[in-house]
Amino acid sequence: MVDSAEPRRPGTDGSGRRRRGRAGKPRRLTPQPAWRPTAALARAVVLSAALLLLAVLLRRADLVVLAAPLVLGAVFGLVGRPAAGPSIRLRVPRDTMLEGGRATITASVTAPDGADIAAVQLELPPDLVTPTALVAVPVPPGDRSVDVGFRMRTVRWGRRQVGPAWVRATAAFGLLSWPPVRTETTAATTWPLREGFDAADTVPRAEGLVGAHVSRRPGEGGDLAGVRPFVPGDRLRRINWRVTGRTGELHVTATYSDRDTEVLLMLDSAHDLGRAPESSLDVGVRAGGAIAEHYLRAGDRVGLIDLGNPQRRVPPRNGRSHLVRLLDVLMDAKPRRDQRYDPATAEAAALSAPHALVVLLSPLTNPAALAAVAAVARSGRSVVAVDTLPTDIQPDRHSDWSDLAFRIWRLRRSADLDRLAELGIPVVPWGGAGSLDQVLRDATRAARAAR
């Protein structure tokens, strides 16, 4: 049995004996990588030899002059030829990349002294764009490594493999070359955070008594509510001495209480309509990431249900590390055509806090998602539907009836949206930061009026 920790020598079996083919003849070995002569070296040797031979036979010194640069160029170049081959290592940024952001992937090339040129090529997935993926750099003297940076822009969120990277080295001023050496691929993650979501009016109904949202209820908070006369029970440190001194009566500084809330994101990944990187799932994942980041930064608890994969639920939690967990689940979202309405999904949403804000991220074409969000709305929670359907969506033309079918589909969807409106579920298209301001303001007003 061969110990896997000990590498085999090429061309031998586990016991070190040379492998043989069926006929008992030794197998042909794979050629070992080595510095090999290029066409330039062969040219220099053959032509200079011919010229010198003719110079002798014809007794012409001018042919020696013609041959001299070829011979001397070869000799000068080969004097400092390297012995070992080059190596290459690929490094992706340790920090996670953000969608639409820029990053530098570095290929670190080490070549022995005497090598001249290292041509490095990096293979990239289509979601990572770089102006040039092929760079030729001089090899520094003294066995030092040279870092080749590939500046790139991330077009779309997701997990992907970067690489492999190849290096092709030449030495002796183009007279020797080493076969291409490649790296393994490296995983790179791009988070679906393109722009920060920012809501002026944060949550319709806050849940707890401690948090970052300013409530309309006076209490121990940071935001100034006004100055009022002192009443028994007020804390002494709240006394506003300036107003007290001016009026001659005790006054205290009143503040609003700070509160937090719970936000539940429901991602509808059943259908992915449109084309990447602006498809409905792209927009939904981006919106989910932005909203989650916003509310987590405010100290709220955020949960997630992927309607396409209800088993992967993220219970509401808060904190920066929770954002990573949410983004992990968001990035695993994949469209599933066979998805059916799962009543457990609505039940799970119903288990969220009574005053939770439920945000549905959906192209609103999936009856299962509409049914689930309708059930949540009936439970009395504040629900906002974010329409992720691309505005410029066009039907695939299969037949002459495609346009008509598309119009009927549009009308049916419009009727569904009307039914959502009847249930009091506002529908807003995702437009980046500030998308939900008006809706949240209306929902807050409605929640306050109901009480």
Add this chain to the structure above:
Amino acid sequence: MTGLAGWSRTALVVRALMLAAGAGALVGAGWVGGLPVVGLVVGALGLMAALIQPGGLGPAVVIGGAAGAWVVRYGVDQASATGTVLLALALAVFHQAAGLAAALPPTARVDPAIVVRFARHGALVLAASAVVGALALLLVRPAGSSSLELLGIVAVVIAVVVPVLLSRSGPREPDAR
């Protein structure tokens, strides 16, 4: 193959240098005037092949063609020193530029230090060649002698054996991670 629009400026400049030096060498050696149309076509095709694929046989065709035309042109007579120097210069520049062009992928972004390094090496080779060429032209004896022939044979042997021996290096495993 990528179109010329995708090629780097360095690749285009190096090929322009190859074109100038190669065409100059062929014309100066008498290839165009001294050989029939077939020779002209072969020279042009060789030059074109050298520009497209400098790591192939094209450069050898150009250098060999120019040197062959030079040999045929003068036969057993001595060529003019000026013409010889100019032709040697053109061939050396073409050979060096072809080596550089073969080492650089045409679409790669190229660090200018590579060109500087090659130019420095080329200048060193030309300087040494000038010394060797001057010695050869000064020491030549028109009638010829056995010592010159012996020297030439030794030079042939050295020219063939030394680069071949120097080019041999032991195989090493690359350390790819």
